[in-house]
Amino acid sequence: MNKKVWALGLAGMMMFGVAACGAKEEAKPATAATTSSQSKGMSENNSSKNTVNATNEMRTIHYLGKEYSVPVKAEKIVITGSVESMEDALVLDVKPVGAMTTGGRFAPLFAKIIEGAEGVGEKTQPNMETILKLKPDVILASTKFPAETVEKLNKIATTIPVSHISTNWESNLNLLAELTGKQEQARQALQKYNEEVHGLKEKIGVVFKDKNVLVMRVRAGSIMIYPENVFFNPSVYSDLGAMVPKEVKQAKAQQVISLEKLSEMNPDYLFVQFSEAENKDTPKVLEDLQKNPIWKSINAVKNDNVFVNLVDPTLQGGTVYSKIAFLEAIKSSKLVQTK
Incomplete structure (x- = not known):
């Protein structure tokens, strides 16, 4: 009897042990599944730029005193807010995967480089959702963007605010060239610019000597002037040697002036965009301005030295593309031909 009880007890213990082992074995897959789920969740919570660049080796580039970590192969570039970068892309034949629109359309000027590109919102209103879907390697934004906009873009991919200050035009060009490996094209563009400005400065210097020269823009129905280092002003004052009017020196940003103030400035040569x-x-x-008696009293108007849209009115002024276009237009104008 005791033997039977002992045998039954032993069998029970063995069955309990097998069950216990089975429980342990079943627990392992459950733990692994939990870990996998947690890892997946962490991965999904990572910023998209980590996902985009996961298989792309990174490097550090320097631009205007700051460092940026970008992929070695920055093949997918989105440009938002920076018309300067769009003009540089035109020079270097860089085709962004996404670019900003104007009134819902791409500007005709950029037809060469935007074929197949996705519209990513208006100049001052980037569409974050569209940009995210494009999975860019790098985003070129604008220094005009508020910090919170740049911060949001930076969560998608490394975002570089490109300067809108005209005197940074060479740094801007070299930035895009370094990102895309097109340093030679940039070098050739700079060489062309230097040749243009050197040959023209001597000719136009005589024309502009002791004259009041002004660049203005008609925008949103108002007359705008700009600081010395913005828009086409560096081309007029630095490149071609014209004197800088005190009103231009005093301007801190885009500034609205009245027609009466323009008459008071009384430019001898006036470039209108x-x-x-x-x-x-x-x-x-513009038609209304040109009919106004105050406008007609300005020296530049009286002497037929007003140049309306000497270059494409959508050009920003502070790029190698704008600068060369402006110099070539000056060279072909009556300013050089008849003086």
């Missing part, structure tokens, strides 16, 4: 896209609510504003 007018884009219909920037004056949709006041399409006749």
